[in-house]
Amino acid sequence: MRFTGRSTFGLAALISVVLTLGTLAIGRVAYQITHHAIEQQLDHRIDTETRALLVEPGADRSAAIGAAIRRRLGAPIENDLDYLLVDRNGTRIAGDLDPAMKLVPGYEEFFRSKDGLVGQAMTTRLSDGALLVVRADRAGLRTIDRRLRALFDWSIGAMLLLGLGGAWTLSALTRARLRRMDRTALAIIKGDLSQRMPVSGSGNEFDRLATTLNQMLDRIAALMLNLRQVSSDIAHDLRTPLTRLRHRLEEAARGEEADRAASIEAAIGQANELLEIFSALLRISEVEGLGVRKHFRTVDLSTTLTDFAETYRPDLEQRGDRFDVDVEPGIEISGDRRLLIQLVSNLLDNALHHTPPGTHVRLSARRVAEGIRLSVADNGPGIPPEARARLFERFSRGDASRSSSGHGLGLALVSAIVTAHHGTVTLSDGPGFEIVALVGPAGLEPAT
């Protein structure tokens, strides 16, 4: 039986049936115990009574006991015991019992008499051969039995009814709540992304689920917005070089033979710029897709960084910059060497192209408590505060004028590369401009 696949009603009904069966079993045991206790009590009673009769004083045992029996039967108080005393020939000496069965010494659970009554009896042989029977009426036991059974029947019936009713109510309530979520989801599917799951504020599990779903929807909405933003940014950023390309080609088409070659060369330059934007975008989305992780190897970060940094030294020093490389030796990381180089290359490109000559540029990498801290910092003018928020998004530029080179894709790729390496990237608060990549322990585990 699979419980998980059942409807709420099915599940609740099943539970109530199981509970009912359980109660039935407990009732059955309780009934048995009660029944036995009462039977034992009756046995005890006839036993006591028999003993009491046996010690009646008198030389003739039969006569003395017979007199005692008669006395008891003649007493005005209600006595639910029946007696019989017969001599060794079976002749009645005393008692009101007409046995419908042969008398055998000992206990008899179901002693029938000729009046059709059944009782619990004890037969004892006296020393003179006479037989004494003391029988207790089982009517009381039967009444108790009957009442217990009735009680169980009613309570179990009621329980089953309540259980099934409860199951139905529960499932109806669940359905109603889920239907509200369902309606919201359908509205979202139809395109209304502003819809949110109803939250009653009660904090129950439905509310918690609704809250989680709403957070998920918020995230999706934010991503959608970002996507829309990126698409319109792409369109916007491609329009400029495409327009220039077109102008160049128009010039080439109508221009003098001498100018034509220059125009065509300029047009090729524009086309290359467009292609560069495309390949940068493709690379960002490829890295963001995280498929690159399956090719991760253990990379000697320290050597890679110090080696590659030297490539930039001539360009930086040519401008009169100071370039410090402060890399702790022996740092290893699970990653993609080329992507890590591209990360540093993009950051150093930024330092080189967005600061005035004579800037102090510093590349550092060291182990910290949280993992590895990689940073490229400069003491240049930094960026305006309003540019900070979108800094790592595609087509965002630190300088609002958009005058400086680049398409605002460098830091987006940096961010994607750091994320692929299980890290986080931030812009430091201090003066100048410092990008800090923090790669946590997940990024340090040896590649498999």
Add this chain to the structure above:
Amino acid sequence: MRILIVEDDAETCAFIARGLTESGHVVVTASDGRDGLFHATDGSFDVLIIDRMVPAIDGLSLVKMLRTGQCATPVLMLTAMGGIDDRVEGLEAGADDYLVKPFAFSELAARIQALARRPVLQADPARLSLGDIELDFARRLVRRAGRKVLLQPREFLLLAELMRNPGRIVTRTMLLERVWDLDFEPKTNIVETHLSRLRAKLNAGFDEDAIETVRGAGYRVRGN
């Protein structure tokens, strides 16, 4: 040279074929992998240009089949943009060089020249000498006309790459790939910077420029 082009995009194929024919090569084209395999196995080609995504048999499989079939003709693989690991996969399959589309024709031409003249064994000799320049790999030493030239490690690698291709153009992208192991173009012209330093050091005290810049194409050291 006899060159086979396996490329399914008719326009790209025509563009390459036209360019190569104009440079005096003999070109055969195939529009799918099976056709390509048929032509390639006749063994009369000097270079094979194979697109990664061709119908019937894809480029990677085609190269693998050729290499298992003892065909050693140099292969230049072409691919559309993207794929960070495309290049590695291509080289692992047995291609000798890899070029990402779109490319300038001069880039393709330079690579074909480099491939066709490539010695079968790629291992560097202990020393290379070209004109008055002598390169000692074991001791990492460079001399010009017997005079010692002190180079930075990267400058040494740069010169070595140029000298492995005497008389042939080596493009910027080829240098980025082979000297820096980069598969992207940094915004900073690191190739230009390092070349100008290398040139300054090599040419100090000489009239003749050791490295020739071929405008719009790349760099070249003169052959013997």
